[in-house]
Amino acid sequence: MRTDAPALMPIFRSQLQARLLLEVLTSAEPLTASQLARTLDAPDATVSREVRRLVEAGLVRGERVGRALRLHPAVDNPATAPLRQLLVVTFGPAMVLEKALAGIDGVQHAYIHGSWAARYQGEPGGPPGDIDLVLIGRPSRRVVDTALQDLEEELGREVNATYVSPERWQDDDDPFIRTVRSRPLVALRLTPELEEDA
Known part of the structure; x- marks a missing residue:
């Protein structure tokens, strides 16, 4: 399903993508896709697809713990800190x-x-x-x-x-x-x- 770019900052693909990134990049603890789906009130499958895209893009890192994939910011990516700041002032x-x-x-x-x-x-x-x-x-x-x-x-x-x-x-x-x-x-x-x- 295609969604419109968010009015707050249309450089993001969707509001869900921006909110998901905001949650991961500002959380003190790693988050799972199911936690994100609950927080964002979004379907698990949609959140999992978005997480996969962000991991592949190198903006989010995933660490497997049992069956769960714990997500945290990709601190080695130089785009992470400015992206976090952009998300906080727009969606935060x-x-x-x-x-x-x-x-x-x-x-x-x-x-x-x-x-x-x-x-x-x-x-x-x-x-x-x-x-x-x-x-x-x-x-x-x-x-x-x-x-x-x-x-x-x-x-x-x-x-x-x-x-x-x-x-x-x-x-x-x-x-x-x-x-x-x-x-x-x-x-x-x-x-x-x-x-x-x-």
């Missing part, structure tokens, strides 16, 4: 924000909205200028601001957080909420997945 904001916000009390839900979310979901347009984040709940703003303060350098973009109470988020008459909810949103996973490979 959701992943980076998830890690930064994980475990912060009082954040019930978090979404990226605005131009980055629109490009991520395939809406054409210019490159996003910043990352717009809406946090639903009653977290300590000081704790959240501290968690976010160093991300702008990593992401190469300003991160703008808006705090919204759960009651306001449900208010369909609020013009800001109505606008945000009517446009593309990227939900952030704030709790780690408990599923392990057998």
